Amino acid sequence: MKLHSSSTEKYQTVTGYDRAGVEINAQRFDYSVLVMPEVAPRPWPVTRFEDLKAEHFEAIAADKPDVVILGTGERQRFVHPRLVTSLSSQRIGVESMDSHAACRTYNILMGEGRKVTLALIIEGDAKAA
Numbered sequence: 132m133k134l135h136s137s138s139t140e141k142y143q144t145v146t147g148y149d150r151a152g153v154e155i156n157a158q159r160f161d162y163s164v165l166v167m168p169e170v171a172p173r174p175w176p177v178t179r180f181e182d183l184k185a186e187h188f189e190a191i192a193a194d195k196p197d198v199v200i201l202g203t204g205e206r207q208r209f210v211h212p213r214l215v216t217s218l219s220s221q222r223i224g225v226e227s228m229d230s231h232a233a234c235r236t237y238n239i240l241m242g243e244g245r246k247v248t249l250a251l252i253i254e255g256d257a258k259a260a
Contacts, residue, residue, distance in 0.1 A: 142168040142241055145234040145249070150205065152253055153234060166249040167194060168241045177252050180204060185214050188225075191248055192217040198224040198240065202233030202251040 143166050147154035152161035155172045163175040177187055180203050188210075191199055199218060201210065207229045215225050228236065230251055237249035 143170070143172060144241065145238050148231060148234045153230075153251055161253060163253045164249075164251050165191065165194075166237065166251065167196065168247065170194075175250060175252075179254050180208055180252055183210055183214055185217065187250075188215050189217040191250060192221055192223060194248060195221070195246075196223060196248040197246045198226065199248045199250055200233045200237050200240070201225055201227045202230035202249065203227055204230055204252055204254055207232075 143155050145153060145155060145166070146157050152159055153164065154160070155164070155166055158172075160172060163177045164172045165175045166172045175187065175190075177183060188199075207227060209227045210225070212219070218225055226236070230253075233249060233251060237247060240247040
C-alpha cells in the first residue's frame, strides 16, 4: 500500500490494530489505552469490559474531550449510563463500538480536528487467542 503524507502526521493516529493490540504511529500497545490527538497514548487500567467502573470514565472526563469513542473488543457492547455520568454531566458524548470500528472512527474524527478520545479495551485473554 502506498502511503501519502497528510496533515495528521503530527497527531496520534491509529496505524494498525488486531485482537491483541493496537498500533499508534507504528508503536505497538498490547494493553488498554487512551489515545488523544495531541497527547502521547497512556495506559488505561481496564482489562475486561465487565470490569469498567465510573472511575475509569472520570479520568477521561478530566481531559475534557468533545466525544469519547469506546472500543469494546470484538463486539459492540454498551456501558450502563451511571458509569459515564462524569462525561454526560459535562455534555461529553460517548459512542460504543467494536474496537476495529472505534479505531477507524477515531482516525476520521481526529483528522477533522475534533477533540476526541479513543478509549480502547484490549482484553487480557485476547492475547492468548
